[in-house]
Amino acid sequence: MSQQDTAVEKTGWLNRALNSIEVIGNKLPDPAMLFALLMLAVWIASWALSGVSFTEVNPRTGEAIVINNLLAPTSFTAFMASMVQTFVSFPPLGVVLVAMLGLGVAEYTGYINAGLRSILSVTPKMLLTPVLVAVGILSHIAVDAGYVLVIPLGAVIFYAAGRHPLAGIAAAFAGVSGGFSATFFLPSSLDPLLAGLTQASAHLSADPAAAELVINPLNNYFFTTASTVLIIIIGWVLTDKFIEPRLKATKVDGDPAELPTMEPLQDYERKGLRWATFAMVLSGVLLMVSAMPETSAWRSPVNGLLTDSSAPLMQSIVGIIFVFFLIPGVVYGYVAGTAKNHRDIIQGMSKAMSGMGYYIVMAFFCAQFIYAFGQSNLGALVAIKGAHALQQMALPMGFTLVGIVFLSGFINLLVGSASAKWALIGAIMVPMLMELGVSPDLTQAAYRVGDSSTNIITPLLPYFPLIVVFCQKYVKASGIGTLIALMLPFSIAMLVLWTAFLLGFWALDIPLGIGSSYTYPASQ
Template sequence: MSVHATAAKAGWLARALNAIEVVGNKLPDPAVLFAMLMAVVWLVSWALSGVSFNEIDPRSGQAIEIKNLLAPVALTDFIAKLVNTFVTFPPLGVVLVAMLGLGVAEYTGFINAGLRSILAVTPKFLLTPVLVAVGVLSHVAVDAGYVLVIPLGAVIFYAAGRHPLAGIAAAFAGVSGGFSATFFVPSSLDPLLAGLTQVAARLSSDPAAANIVINPLNNFFFTTASTFLVVLIGWVLTDKFIEPRLKATAVDGDPADLPKMDALQASERKGLRWATVAMLASLALLVLSVLPETSAWRSPTNGQLTHSSAPLMQSIVAIIFIFFLIPGVVYGYVAGTVSNHRDIVKGMSQAMSGMGYYIVMAFFCAQFIYAFGQSNLGALMAIKGAIWLKEMSFPMGFTLVGIVLLTSSVNLLVGSASAKWALIGAVMVPMLMELGVSPDLTQAAYRVGDSSTNIITPLLPYFPLIVVFCRKYVKSTGIGTLIALMLPYSIAMLVLWTSFLLGFWAFDIPLGIGSTYTYPAAG
């Protein structure tokens, strides 16, 4: 392809994304949009509540029914649970608690000084791949990457003289777009999905499937190799397309709130040294308390540290809070940026004041997600899609693509990876086993589709938070801005990651430990 043809193609794509951004930003405010979508769900649930469906809900074993959310009992139940739905909204506590510690570290200047010292020795051309890789690695800490890596991506890019939204995009691509990639270290998602896959596989009509065992690391080789693909996609797109497109987008945030890139002063260097010592000492104490086989941090059921029942995994957000609070306080006192405890509380208060808009959006987002889940509309769509895929009886390669596309489509409506797989997997895994597709391969295809569209769905619980992060730098940021920013990553991952999986299958490269491609296993 000629240089002129490439430029013309890039220009066409840029215009298309600009159109998406304009249209998307003309949508109502995200909080109002969630309220409107909830009203639509109510109306659709009322319209379909009297319709009989033959599809079986794997969760109950009964024919699936759409629940009428406008029925008096459903409405009163919704209102009675409204407060609880909001306060138990999973991302809410994660975000607010983590931001308390980060707020102190930012207020005292610890984060800014630390990033300036790192940038002084880091080549600029490596910032993007390192940021994307850190985003992928953050999955070990469950959802910590959303509240830690993504905002720091903006700070790092801005401090390096690059566009902060490009930093957010690169970090978001690693944290959420690469959610199913693993950087040599298993994530908490691996045993969770494998457990659901095993339950689904045992639903098969084949008597031999009753005792099937799925290894938690059945996709480990594939997801580890996928890390390099995700990093490469994030690196190339960010540097060659996303950031050049953002040149016309002015950074108009409050200058007082934006990071500075001045040389470190003597007091800052001293504060940074002691803060680093404090952070390393905290880390050492944590490691020493984790290592013993009788450690209270381990799972009470199997003694593992990475199991979802392990107190360590359940304390990730609290640990982030402490790991930024302690060095933030130490830095403030040593560097002289704070003088007493009231300044520390002020830093926390400022962090919370900046989260006001997110809290409003989270309220309406939580209500919509609850209503959509109660209606069973998402379940109906997923089950119908899986059955259609079986009835088509495509060749293996086309079936894999179909799994990815079905998952990526359902992912636009159902955010939780585990809830989605519990629903889709219970239908898809046993169905595809009848077609000779192993549960391991079905799960791998699901993970590709699930990750690829995470970054473009406003129904992702953390999506409103990313909009808030963007608005710190570009005040006009809306849903359309973020979708247009992330759509190239989503399309590239969907195409290239699916091709990557097909390559694994075509060359019979093991997906993971104890995995197979066919059912029953060949040989």
């Protein structure tokens, strides 16, 4: 039996297990339809429980919780009348679309592409792995650009350096997808998206003060930024010490004429990159200078610049993301010649929006589900009952956090969308843990760890088949089992070490982010 056959035999049990997960996952409805079905389930549950008396007391009224029948004529007509407002006021909708307008221009004109290629082309051979993982994390600012750009480039630069190309794919995949919730200094569109869903879930709490709670889009920023170091170390050590030695027996048998190469930056790209990066840095400096004076309009008159979510600077995070990528995108386009006039800039925005159609559909049904869930009082009932159950179990908070991480990681194997999972889990977990004094910021951070750690081992990830194709360009026999075998060590290491990292943050009371806390209320 050949070494290749032996390797396939050793991973046979894993292939069978993953095939079962894939079959189960494919039987689940589309996330948008799943929200619609859940909304129907909420309607039916509210009708069935509307006549039941509960002893749980609503802190807002001091009275026993009453489930509202959403199928009653007045409730149903109110739902229909508010449908449009419920959708357009859905917190994640606007912030994601606005951020994507700026990122779309930077990606369309080629600024992001040129920037990533520039970083990778000047990297010393001994630092290829950590830099590749870091660039994968950095690519999150362009949402899915890393999947179609960084991962194939990882194979190219490893192959050009005389290293196994599948190891390059593994390292890049670990950074792009395994480290999806890590942030390399610059926030990504995932930050405001998750924060918006967390805020919507927190408003389902029975606490009267929760209705006014505002979640800062950078509420996990310090934790996710520090996590970058951890993800880079995990990716570096596993790739160089475990993954690549294991691949020595795997022959690169792709057609040399068809293997992609990493094209060097052209003069026009270098020129555009220099001016665009200068424009971005200058924009950052001007923002800092304008925010420094005590009388700055960016500051809150009460609590300063960064410590108060009511400060205009904190309320402008999404707008700042938009501007910070729009400016270098435009500058790069005009200097490099990839944008001839304003119509090309608008075309870049339009292309970005054209890719958001599915998200908008999902957001519509998600918004209606959350509205119905809140109006029914089912969320308050579940939160209070769940809080009482956890109190009776008297589990240490560390065990509760670990439970959230592993629950999120498991559900991620069956539901691919990060926002869809958090909308489902958060609507229950956030208000429930708020009853126990756990802040929405900490609950969200635990979710992000679990969600990212298993991204790289689920065939239901939309880009998973594409990455298998990248592998097949170099090793023709590559399949789902090949990629899973490559990425499983990363997934296990991230799940264990990243969870421990979060527990360390919590134990040492290191701030999770801007305007965040570990307890609810924050002063507790």
